[in-house]
Amino acid sequence: MDVLLRDRQGARPRVLREPARGERPRPQEHGCHSRAHHRRRPARGRGVSDLYVAAGGGGDPLGTLIAARTVTAVPERALIATYAWERPEVDPTHGPLGEEHFTGLVRDAGGAAAFTPDTRARRPAGSTLPALARDLPARLLLLDPSRGLQALAGQIGAVAAATGGRIRIVDIGGDILTHGDEPGLCSPFGDALTLAACHLTGLPTTVHVAGPGLDGEIDERSLLGRLAGCHPLTPGAAAVSAAGRALAWHPSEASALWAAAVLGARGTVRAVSHTLELTESSPGLYPLPLAEAIGHNPVARALLDERPATLQEAADLSHRLTGIHGLAPEHARAPRQDRPAGGIAFLDRDTAVKALHEAAGGAGHVTLRFAARALGLDWTDIPALRRLLGCDTPLLPLP
Known part of the structure; x- marks a missing residue:
């Protein structure tokens, strides 16, 4: 698992802010019960590109890039559409950001x-997406759901029709296959909205579940049952390396956990809100037809049945079915330690390692986001924390 995660000359990452349809039908791809997915898709004609949709926003573009490098036989600059929908420590506003x-x-x-790297979020909003545009070999497109489900479908359909490829939804962890009643479920709305919008495009779409259970919302055993008959691809180290510069500083946990599993990490990991196990199933990228994924997801089915006119109405529908309102502010689910006097510059390695061992509860690895919080640091301190602890892998191993 020695894949170097390079930060940019030790630079401290920051939330970038502003300063004071048409398409000729393509053959349907095989679903879960075909072994065709053991082979990567061959390179296609110039100008034809699949559209990858990062289902949940946040750090999902990192995992989506790894998936794109796994599905595609020849490396290319992936086209990734994503919500600008981040955790409160990145974006103190709540809900997805739009073009405005x-x-x-x-x-x-x-x-x-x-x-682009020069894009800025208007205050008080924050976003990691401009920095991801700098550090990922991908074109990052904004999905803006503010005008509702039909408009979102129009956005996705226009891009996919223009590029001539199929749509590939990527979900890190697998909560896109929720039944709506899992005890750990916390963010079903964005994934359901993505499924419904992609269905409404009428274009060929495949759903890819990466690292079942790694987002801590649905347990691995349940997800593997729902994925029975799907034959996974396994990414290689080169796919992870393509995302390495961004993994070095981004606070994403699910994408980092998947990357670590691909590189061989196994065992217990402590994340901010849960403890989980990396297993032999964790590196898998499981493809299934869109209809199958919608068949699992009651919110996506209801969105397609009721066709709510606004984003708020869609979120209310999700709340009615799951008890979770997709547009409500996220509340911290784990305590945060006081920031050390003087910040990370005055934190020594031995003190940090001892504190992390105590906080990890016997886990063999911790996420860098967990490590930063446990030490009272901000997510933007992650590169400096890596240097202090000599860590260049997606997770921090605890010796």
Whole structure:
């Protein structure tokens, strides 16, 4: 698992802010009960590109890039559409950001808004997506659900039709296959909205579940049951390396856990809100047809049945079915320690390692987000914490 995660000359990452349809039908891809998915898709003609949709926003573009490098036989600059929907420590506002929340967006395929390293989020919003546009070999497009389900479907359909490929939804962890009643479920709305919108495009779509159970919302055993008959691909180290610069600083846990599993990490891991096991199933990338995924997800089915006109109505529907309102502010589920006097510059390695051992409860690894919180640090301290602890892998091993 020695894949170097390079940060940019030790630079401290920051939340970037602003300163004071058409398509000729393609053959349907095989589903869970075909072994075709053991083989990667061959390279296709110039100008044809699949559209990868990072189902849940946040750090999902990192895992989506790893998935794209796994599905595609020849490396290419993946086209990834994502919500600007992040955790409160990154974005103190709540709910997904739209075009009006950014400056410096540019137009890409199908008229979609795309991020560049010069894009900025308008205060008080924050976003890691401009920095991901800098550090990921991908074109990152903004999915803006603010005008409702039909408009979101229009955005996705326009991009996919313009690029001539199929749609590939990537979900890290597998909560996209929720039945709505799992005890650990906390964020079903965005995934359900993605499923419903992609269905409404009428374009060929495959769902890829990466690292079942790694987001801590549905246990691995339940998900593997729902994925029975699906034959997973396993990414290689090169796919993880493609995301290495971003993994070095991004606070994503699910994508980092999947990357670590791909590189061989196994055993107990402590994350911010849960403890989990990395197993031999953790590295898998499981493809299934869109209809199968919707068949599992009651919120997606209800969205398609009721066709709510606004995002708020769609979120209310999700709340009615699951008890979880997709647009409500996220509340911290784990305590945060006081920041050390003087910050990380005055923290020594032995003190940090001892504190992390005590906080980890016997786990052999911790996520870097967990480590930062346990030490009273901010997520933007992750690169400095890596240097202090000599860590260049997706997770921090505890000796």
